[in-house]
């Protein structure tokens with residue numbers, strides 16, 4: 001079977017199909033069919049005419065079948081290319097979406113890491129006044145976990161109407177508001193800053209909280225320290241001034257009186273020197289500049305050394321100073337010089353606050369947790385119960401001892417020295433009966 005030439009093929013199949021298509025289209029349009037229906041009828045008619053023309057020309061289905069298979073191939077190729085392109089586009093789109101999601105996750109991770117490292121509290125609120133973000137510092141300030149805070153209302157988180165008011169004002173005025181607020185429940189002093197975030201679609205604003213409690217406490221301690229030092233300096237300086245005035249006004253011409261006044265001035269200068277030395281030592285210990293060299297020491301030797309240094313002083317005042325006979329404590333790890341200083345300070349106080357005829361005993365016994373407990377016990381005037389928790393503070397003196405010698409720094413130095421040995425110091429006392437000062441040191 002030979003294939004028809006091109007003009008013949010044109011005349012026999014395509015031309016009739018084209019004419020049929022035109023006629024069908026015109027008829028369909030005249031019949032008022034919709035556009036899709038017109039197209040369908042036209043294409044079907046043209047197809048039928050074309051198929052029958054092919055049959056006429058070849059008397060076989062072969063050309064139709066080959067046309068059909070060529071058509072399928074063409075459609076297949078197009079579909080393949082189309083699917084491949086579509087798949088590629090989809091892949092790109094997915095990669096882009098994944099990149100965006102990753103970038104979002106990275107940004108959220110970075111934000112959380114930054115917020116977790118900030119010492120100040122950061123709270124981000126969304127429009128309906130609920131907590132959207134609360135960093136760990138903010139949650140800690142209000143006694144919660146960061147996770148617990150999210151979703152709470154502001155008042156439920158901060159439990160202080162003044163902070164909520166500050167926040168509401170910043171929202172109403174669209175302006176940053178700040179205030180220093182002292183919480184009633186625990187005395188914390190907070191510097192709060194409320195910032196509206198009008199540019200954000202998700203957040204209404206932010207609350208920044210800076211805890212000033214420690215800074216204020218330090219400020220106060222510094223002020224107290226200056227006022228205490230001034231107070232301690234004033235008394236001996238005033239005495240020295242009065243004594244030198246008396247000497248100038250004529251006492252110099254009376255040698256025995258002059259010697260007496262000079263001896264008094266010497267005492268005041270000694271007291272001042274002692275005060276300055278104690279202050280300097282305290283400052284060295286507090287700033288970690290006082291070296292502690294721990295060695296294995298025998299507690300009995302430490303007690304004996306302190307005893308021999310203070311025995312004469314005690315005897316002069318008519319007080320019996322003894323070392324306990326049952327000192328069976330194991331060796332401790334300590335800087336012997338510093339621990340003897342602690343014992344001497346405690347015995348010195350005991351002598352100061354024990355009337356003549358009294359007794360002071362020093363001892364050391366092993367106690368639990370591999371520690372040795374030292375004790376200086378006296379039969380002196382004792383310490384009022386309300387003063388006991390405060391006697392280790394710098395410059396603290398009980399009212400009964402206000403007028404006596406001493407700067408109120410001795411016990412504070414003892415506490416620092418014992419702490420530097422990983423030990424603990426405390427006192428027990430019954431007013432009018434006597435006091436016991438204890439401290440512990442780790443066994444070697």
Ligand code: ADP
Nearest residue numbers: 349350353391397398401406407408409410411
């Ligand atoms: P000071 O140098 O003034 O003695 P301390 O810090 O050593 O300062 O002591 C603080 C205060 O503790 C003393 O002023 C005194 O009121 C009280 N105190 C210390 N030891 C004794 C003690 N053994 N008996 C009674 N009171 C004591």
